[in-house]
Amino acid sequence: MKIRKLTKTILAALLALPLISGVATAYELSIPSFDYRTGPYAPSGIPYANGFADYLMMLNARDGGINGSKIVVVPCETGYNTKKGVECYENVKNTGESRSLVIHPLSTGITYQLIPKTSVDLIPIHSMGYGRTSAANGKVFPWVFNFPVTYWDGAAIFVKYIAEKEGGLDQLKGKKIALVYHNSAYGKEPIRTLEKISEKYGFEFMALPVDHPGQEQKSTWLQIRKERPDWVLMWGWGVMNQVAIKEAASIRFPMDHFIGVWWSGNESDVLPAGEDAHNFLAGAIHAPGANFPLFDDIAKHVYGKGNGAGEKDRIGEVTYNRGVLAGVYAAEAIRTAMKIHGTNKVTPVMVRDGYENLEISAGRWEEMGLKGFAKPVKITCDNHAGSRQAAIMQWDANAKKWNQVTDYYDTMNDVVDPLIEADSKQYAAENSVVPRICN
Amino acid sequence: MIYRETGQFKANYQDDQALFPIAQDRYVILAVLLVTFAVVPLLLNQYWLNAILLPFLIYALAALGLNILTGYCGQLSLGTGAFMAVGAFSVFKLMTAIPELGFIPLVILSGLITAAVGTLFGLPSLRIKGFYLAVATLAAQFFLIWLFNKVGWFFNYNATGMITSPPMTLFGVIVTGPSADPVAKYYLVAGFVALFALFAKNITRGRIGRNWMAIRDMDIAAELIGVRPLIAKLSAFAVSSFYVGMAGALYFAVWLGSAEPTEAFDINQSFLVLFMIIIGGLGSVLGSFLGAAFMVTMPILLKNIMVDGLGTDTALAAHIEIITIGVLIIGFLIVEPHGLARLWRIAKEKMRLWPFPH
Numbered sequence: 001m002k003i004r005k006l007t008k009t010i011l012a013a014l015l016a017l018p019l020i021s022g023v024a025t026a027y028e029l030s031i032p033s034f035d036y037r038t039g040p041y042a043p044s045g046i047p048y049a050n051g052f053a054d055y056l057m058m059l060n061a062r063d064g065g066i067n068g069s070k071i072v073v074v075p076c077e078t079g080y081n082t083k084k085g086v087e088c089y090e091n092v093k094n095t096g097e098s099r100s101l102v103i104h105p106l107s108t109g110i111t112y113q114l115i116p117k118t119s120v121d122l123i124p125i126h127s128m129g130y131g132r133t134s135a136a137n138g139k140v141f142p143w144v145f146n147f148p149v150t151y152w153d154g155a156a157i158f159v160k161y162i163a164e165k166e167g168g169l170d171q172l173k174g175k176k177i178a179l180v181y182h183n184s185a186y187g188k189e190p191i192r193t194l195e196k197i198s199e200k201y202g203f204e205f206m207a208l209p210v211d212h213p214g215q216e217q218k219s220t221w222l223q224i225r226k227e228r229p230d231w232v233l234m235w236g237w238g239v240m241n242q243v244a245i246k247e248a249a250s251i252r253f254p255m256d257h258f259i260g261v262w263w264s265g266n267e268s269d270v271l272p273a274g275e276d277a278h279n280f281l282a283g284a285i286h287a288p289g290a291n292f293p294l295f296d297d298i299a300k301h302v303y304g305k306g307n308g309a310g311e312k313d314r315i316g317e318v319t320y321n322r323g324v325l326a327g328v329y330a331a332e333a334i335r336t337a338m339k340i341h342g343t344n345k346v347t348p349v350m351v352r353d354g355y356e357n358l359e360i361s362a363g364r365w366e367e368m369g370l371k372g373f374a375k376p377v378k379i380t381c382d383n384h385a386g387s388r389q390a391a392i393m394q395w396d397a398n399a400k401k402w403n404q405v406t407d408y409y410d411t412m413n414d415v416v417d418p419l420i421e422a423d424s425k426q427y428a429a430e431n432s433v434v435p436r437i438c439n
Numbered sequence: 440m441i442y443r444e445t446g447q448f449k450a451n452y453q454d455d456q457a458l459f460p461i462a463q464d465r466y467v468i469l470a471v472l473l474v475t476f477a478v479v480p481l482l483l484n485q486y487w488l489n490a491i492l493l494p495f496l497i498y499a500l501a502a503l504g505l506n507i508l509t510g511y512c513g514q515l516s517l518g519t520g521a522f523m524a525v526g527a528f529s530v531f532k533l534m535t536a537i538p539e540l541g542f543i544p545l546v547i548l549s550g551l552i553t554a555a556v557g558t559l560f561g562l563p564s565l566r567i568k569g570f571y572l573a574v575a576t577l578a579a580q581f582f583l584i585w586l587f588n589k590v591g592w593f594f595n596y597n598a599t600g601m602i603t604s605p606p607m608t609l610f611g612v613i614v615t616g617p618s619a620d621p622v623a624k625y626y627l628v629a630g631f632v633a634l635f636a637l638f639a640k641n642i643t644r645g646r647i648g649r650n651w652m653a654i655r656d657m658d659i660a661a662e663l664i665g666v667r668p669l670i671a672k673l674s675a676f677a678v679s680s681f682y683v684g685m686a687g688a689l690y691f692a693v694w695l696g697s698a699e700p701t702e703a704f705d706i707n708q709s710f711l712v713l714f715m716i717i718i719g720g721l722g723s724v725l726g727s728f729l730g731a732a733f734m735v736t737m738p739i740l741l742k743n744i745m746v747d748g749l750g751t752d753t754a755l756a757a758h759i760e761i762i763t764i765g766v767l768i769i770g771f772l773i774v775e776p777h778g779l780a781r782l783w784r785i786a787k788e789k790m791r792l793w794p795f796p797h
Contacts, residue, residue, distance in 0.1 A: 037754030038761075077742070077753040082702055083494075086695065087739060090490040112601055113697055116617030132599075183588065185599040185699050192598045212701060423598060430605060431616075 027345045029066060030096030031056065031330060032074040034088055034106045040213035041080035041238030043268045044319055048106065049075070050310035051323025054302050057309075059331055061301035066334050069344045072096060078110065080238065085110035093121055101334060101351045102126055104326055108186035111144075116431065119143040124352040126333075128326050129262060129285050133189060134423035136385030138356070139435040141424065145355050147329075147379060147386030148285050151261070152419060153411035155190035155233070157390045158259050158283065159197050160409050162231050173202040178229035180220060180236065180244060183209035187235040190261075194233075196415050204229075214240025221247040234260045241269035249276030255395075256281060262390065265402065266319040270395045278397035281405075282318075283390045286325050286374040288402035290316025293369035294324075318393075318402060325374060333358050356381060375408055381438035388416075442790040458640060475629055480622045488621040493694045495735045496628045497686050502715040502727035503632075503639050504682025509713070510722035511643055512675035513655030514564050518576035520708030521583035522680050524700055525553040526687030528593050531602040534615075534692065535595060542607045542614055546631070546688045553684020554677040556583075561676025565669060568658075580706055587700040603697040615692045624693050631689065635682060640724050642678065651675050652722070683712075718771055720780025729779040737764060 033052050036045030056071045065071050074095050076088035085107060093100050103118060103125045105111045111131035118125050119142070126145045127135070133152045135144035149157075162177065163169040179194060181187030191207055198205035206227065208220045214236060221244075224232060232253065236244055241264045248258055256279040260269070265282025273280075295315055303312045314320060337346045337354025346354070360377045377386050389408040396403055428435055447462055449455045459465045483492070501523060508514050529549035533540070540548075560579040564572050587593045594602050606616030612623045642648055650671040653661035662668055691698045698704070711734060719730020738760055745756035775782050789796070 035753055038757040075746075075753045077746075077757045079757065082698075083695070087490045090486045091743075094486075108599075109601075109699060109702060112599070112603075112699075113695065116603070116696060120617045183701050185601050188599045212705065426597075430603070432606070 027069055028096055028098065029069050029071045029334060029346070030074055030092075030098050030100055031071060032076060032088070032092040032095070032100050032103060034078045034085060034104060034110065035075050036078055036080045036106070038077065039079040039081075039238075040215070040240075043242070044238050044263065044266060045080065045106070046310065047266060047268070047314060047317045047319040048323040048326075050308075050314070051320035051325075052104070052327045053309040053323075054298050054315075055324045055327030056331065057307055058298045058301050061305065061307070062297055066331055067338055067344050071331075074100070078107065080107050080109075082107070082109045082113055086113055089114055089117065093123060098346065099123070099348055101346065101348050102330055102355070104128065104330075105131070108132070108189065109184055112185055115141065115144055122352075123348040124355055126326070126329065126355065128322075128329065130186065133385075134420045134427060136383065136388075136420050137424035137435075138380070138382045138384040139424075139438055140428045140433055141384065142356075142436060143352060145379065145384045147377060147384060147388075148375060149262075149388050149390050149411075150385050150416075150420075151189035151235070152193040152416045153385075153388040154261055154283055154390055155193040156197060156412035156416055157409045158233055158392075159194070159201070160412065161259070161281075161392050161406065163201075166230075169201055175203040175231070176206065176227065176229040177203055177231045177233065178206045178208055178224060178227070180208050180210060180217075180224075180232060180234045182214060182235055182237055182240055183211045186237065190233075190235060193416060193419060196419065197412065200415065210236070210240055210244070214238060215243055217243050217247050221251050221253075224248075224253065225251045230257065232258045234258070234264050236260065236264045236269075241266070242272045245270060245273045245277050245280060249273050255279040259283070259392070262322075263319075265393065265395075267317045267400075267402075268319075270397070271400070275397050277395055280395045282393055282395070282402075284318075284393040284402075284404055285390050286321055287372060287404060288316070288318045288321065288393060292371070292373055294373075297369065298324075321373075328368065328370070329355075329358070329360075329377070332360055332364075355379060356384075381436075442787060442793075444791065458637075458644075472633065475633070476626070480625055485621050488625045489694075491736055491739060492625060493621075493628055494690075495731055496625075496632045497690045497694055498712065498715060498735050499728045499731035500632050500635060500689070501683050501686035501712050502719065502731045503636060503724065504679045504684075504686060505712050506716045506719075506721065506723070506727045507639060507643070507651070507682065508675050508679035510716055510720075510726070511648060511655060512651035512672065512679075513658075514561070514672060514675060515569065515573040516576040516679070517573050517706070517709045517713070518560060518579035518583075519683055519712040520704040520706060521580040522553050522557055522683040523687030523690060523708060524583055524587055524704035525556050525680075526550060526684030527691035527698060527704070528587055528602065528700075529553065529684065530688035530692050531604065532593070532595075534605055534607060538605070538607060542609050542627075542692075545607075546685055546692075549688045550681045550685035553687065554681040557680020557683070558673050558677045561673050561680075564672050564676065577706075580709055584700050584704060587704075599699070601697050601699045602691065604692040607692075615696070617696060619693075628689055628693055631685065635685070636724060636728075639682070643724070647671075647674060655722075714768065716778075718768060718778055720778030723778070723780035725783065726778050726780030729783070733779065737767070 035049040053073050056073050060071055074092050076092055078085040078088050100123050105114055108130050111127040124143050129149050131146050133150040135141040135146045136150055163172055194205050210217050210220055234244055260282040262283040262285050270277040270280055302308050333354040334351055336358055337350040338344055340353055341350045356379055358379045362376050375387055375389055388411045391404055391408045392406045393402045393404045442463055505519050508516050526549045529552040530545055533545045563575040594600050604615045606613050613619045614623050614627050650666045653666045654671045715730035715734045718733055720726025741760045742756055745751040
């Protein structure tokens, strides 16, 4: 009997396969979440996915969704693998009555893969602080958003921080800066920018690749011990982060001269190295910690009812907060879209307009219970990357917490802007895209 | 029963040596082709075409290629991923340099380039055998991927090392790039696969195929009866790489649209295709298809059943998927080490004799 029941379920599932979209009673807002809770990138993927889901579930529980429309988070496991990501995209893009309102690929490789596809399927992508940097040019990439900051800005900002510590940009001459990067489209993003900046300020730049999945870094750090760079930057993800920090500690590289990008600064990255990780630096695009009223709402409305995606004591981890940030932007963009188009039944095309006219002032952040959590945002037709600012935070291994140690830096517009212009122009030429006119 | 051949008399050698000597087989193949080309595109939606059938067909072509080398000629190769990369990067360079030639000639041309590269890496097979050859092809895997990642010329010096397929048309229909119609892509790939599967079926039945099999079964004996190992082994490498290269070109240009060498063509790719032919059946054209179908659709099917059907959470589903695939592979290897194709052959024999098994 049991087997027959199982066969029945499987058959039903099979039959339902081509028409996955369920029957919805009220208009629901479908937002897919490209997760990776398995594989070597799970240490980074899990907190992000939890934060994203928790925030949106909290809106459902507290406010009944966005302006009364319930949100449905559609998870799909990509394992940070591009092929699975493409399968996920095909699977979720037409899900629900609203279709997918916005795609967060959470992988630079998948973002590159989906950029051409989404502009045909008319679905916006928000690659928040990752993905293709030149998508900042909204004239060429109307469907892609990558605010609040891009990798090229990140590279410039880290050099600015280094210069500040060394006593000015003119002091960079003769210094040596190494980049330890994930050998993929993601890790390669900052290389060209760093090369340009190194030419301009006369420091020596060396790029050291680490292959997927990032567990094997002995030779990389041996090289660092031999070459003795003054500063090391890291573009790492998943297990690569914790391995790198441990390796750096084992060659006694000074942690306060080791800066990770904002994806290399989660609690789970530094905790395995224990005391040795003290003073490790990382980029920040939002505040760490759970000291915001909004997190109390998440604890009360989501975890209080036992609907939390993760463990309650991991609320406030850096990458968890990153997921919340993505959720906030998505919800605010949908709210903006509803206001512009005067309807609660928004479509992906309308949500794109919402993103393009998104404005979150300091007052609005405070209203949401996130005062000082992130910088105000204003997106325009030609600028999809926002203010392009980042700060630096530092790990305190004794207190086991991250502290933001600088204010937000501006990018080096004189270096990065021409690069964005050139790269987006090249994309437009290769893919016969006619840049639209923004006024 | 349905496979009874009573009344099918063969009056000449030509009939006896036909591609499918049993009439029922011919009907089945015709029916499959009819379904493939006439019914499937009408019936299935974009998700099925883009996410399941395209990868299945492309992997079937790659598995066919590896099967020629490993299944028919007995030369174990772990460089399939790299040879697919050669095909992909060749078609990318050709598409950006001489798009006037048209897409189909470019795919065949990139297959030929891969054949040349494959032959080069096949040279050690004349001296080393078995596991040692596998290690030599493993070197090809690592060397070629490193090369495509390192030398800017291969990816036209773009910032991230990714290659993106520009849109190309075939008879006025766009077949590559994002705005390509899924049905058009499906027809293109299905056409390629059908044509070259037929070619493979033929070549393995003829003199060349028999030479390969002689080398596979015992190379010294083969040499003694007059098979030239140089020609036989290198031709197997060339034909195999030709298939794998075309599969790589289609994989990149038609299915993925953009790719980076380290992820899309890594060692896992080589293993995946190797598993396909082991599970499908070594030395069988049908086996290549069955293996590809098993390895491509099984994970997606399991995931969809668990996540969308039963509502399991995604992480648990992913873990169960890994376990199930592993168990199924081991199970198959124990129950039927000759692969799914052998199961089909047994079933067919049973049906031919039914209802009198003795």
